[in-house]
């Protein structure tokens with residue numbers, strides 16, 4: 001009988017110790033902050049890299065519980081994702097909006113509820129958010145335009161027919177990449193823009209179709225400026241299928257080593273312009289904010305030109321050559 005009671009007591013105290021352990025469980029206690037990340041889509045390699053870089057950075061902070069939602073390339077789904085974060089009362093929201101206008105009200109609502117929002121890569125229609133992090137798309141567009149002018153004969157003498165393939169027209173990077181480029185080529189009387197703006201929605205297959213139509217219509221195309229590398233590559237493939245790829249230069253944007261830089265190295269694209277993902281920086285800034293530090297309203301990520309002069313070197317550095 002005595003033994004039985006002792007055993008029960010030992011059992012009980014072990015159980016209560018275990019119970020206490022659970023209450024102070026490392027996982028729940030260490031995770032002080034809930035960070036909600038709303039991604040626009042994961043259909044493009046650049047988005048996958050973005051998510052990967054964001055997760056790697058978040059793993060460095062045991063106090064972060066990270067929730068990631070995929071907007072499935074659909075503004076309505078992305079609005080619902082942010083609504084979910086608002087009702088869960090997360091500590092901070094990171095968002096890379098598919099389009100500006102549709103996502104602005106829900107971000108404004110989060111701010112009204114006292115949840116700080118860091119906007120990544122694509123901007124909104126107003127500045128009612130905590131911080132924006134992204135590349136300078138206007139600068140990238142201008143740099144691509146200057147590069148095009150140089151390759152088409154130089155300032156004041158450039159000559160050529162250009163096809164511009166837009167990313168999603170309702171997204172600010174496409175608008176800025178267009179206006180920056182237009183600024184650089186506008187002084188060149190010898191440069192002709194062949195087609196009316198057409199929305200390629202950042203997709204390789206849509207760009208293929210836009211380019212196939214342009215190739216059908218125009219006998220002489222000298223340069224394609226696409227708002228990202230997948231679309232520049234889609235345009236290249238369309239030209240290749242018609243045996244005309246050698247007479248055309250293709251410029252893209254993003255410069256992911258295994259994608260755009262590889263295509264430059266293979267000679268398919270002439271150049272690409274670096275557009276870093278804001279994944280890691282987004283988490284770093286969110287952590288600063290959560291720890292009570294002041295953060296800047298704007299963080300600009302750097303860019304660079306990648307063409308045949310430096311593509312191999314970058315691929316080597318990334319272990320891809």
Ligand code: FRU
Pocket residue numbers: 041044046047121122167171173202227228229253254275
């Ligand atoms: C991916 C992407 C990139 C592009 C960025 C612009 O969805 O299309 O290729 O640089 O979005 O927001």
